[in-house]
Amino acid sequence: MHVYLSQHLLDLAARDIVSCPDGVQRLREVSGERDPEVTGLMRSLYHEVTSNLQASSLYLQGVGQALAVHLARRYGDGSEPSKRMNALPAYKLHKAIATLQTGMGSAFSLDRLASEAGMSVSHFSRLFKKATGRSPSQYFIHLRMETARELLLESDLSILNVALEVGYASPSYFAQLFRRHTGITPREYRHRS
Template sequence: MEKFRQPILSTHQECIPAHKMPDYLPATAHQPIGQSVNSQVQVQIFRHRTTLQNLTIPAVAEPLLVLVVSGAAIVEERVGEEDWISNAVTTDDFFLTMSPVPYEMRWQTASDGGFEVIHVYLSQGLLDLAARDVFAGHGGTMRLREASGERDDEISRLMRSLYHEMTSSEQASSLYLQGVAQALAVHLVRGYGDSIDSSTRMNALPAYKLHRAIAAMHAGLDSAFNLGRLSSEASMSISHFSRMFRKATGRSPSQYFIHMRMEVARQLLLESDLSILNVALNVGYASPSHFAQVFRRHTGVTPREYRHRS
């Protein structure tokens, strides 16, 4: 059997067109389900199987949005010779990246059935159009902040609409895909927009260091926030790391950490039978009253009200 060889990335051209992404995923690691390409939105659907081969994933020119449609896996990634970062992903987790550099990945699925994902690439022109619609008078290039393993009901709904159109019709409607993509672009601009222009963003935290910091936060949600450890792992001073992290995400490291805690708490309240005390302990709060206070500040309701309303 011929061994899969990944295409070689030119050192002078790190980004590839989005429609070329399937070329970098070997048949032993994925099964392509469908692909649609047009000027505003590109959609790719894959069913991934376990692969221990290190895959070099190139950066793409367009923002990449990935939703786990079904299944679960342990995904590892790294940039260059950095340590591997391990993340557990499951249904409705989403990832948003505008990473300008290639990175390596490998993954192990939770079952023989693998896990299924949908990739959505929105054109820069569509994002800029959405920004002009949402923010009257907005000019320049719209940028989006990075998101890793987060949950968003609207993103899940819209991306599942794209998935359904791609998989339930012999010929997906280009008009339908573009309409959903426009709604998705508006939602991303409203919720994940970064007002920093591209020239300023060049001085923000590099994507691979941001991913490492977010992964470390996620792994330590039940522990005390440790800014010194995060900045040390990024090889930066605390003040420089904090400033660059805010530029990259729009939030300070501590604000981002609390946001991640609240997202996990919301998920546990909706999808588990854990008591509110145990939910609080799972996201690092020994005091239920303190947890309730922080939760209410972020959601407008108490944990108990949130569980009963949903």
């Protein structure tokens, strides 16, 4: 389920609860974060849309406002807007991340990402790192490792199949990267959790 909140709604939340006088709210990147409050609000949205013949727009707006306030409180980055001005624009960042997510089983291609963003490779890489704190290749590995963690916890796939699912043909290389990312092996991660 995808929910899109307008920048205007986030700015209103920032003005209301975060003492952000200009109302410009930026959110930290928190891919893979599990948040029970967001989960509950998303369930409310899903239930309203799927369980009623005519979903109430007032109800949906209220839940959207609650979600914006929670996100501003918990995930606001607290930085000055000017600090992020030279980062990759949000729509290009989201498109690049979506491309990385859908291509998780494929080889990483910086050329493709830069081309889709309409930028040179070096310019795209610099702005992507400024926006996320990671280079595009580091971010891709991060996404793969987060997906692997989910699969290890939530599926019965063997470790070999988890490695294949996230794009690694070599289980030993996958285990090495996983250990570097989490501090433990995939097997230890599965048994600890």
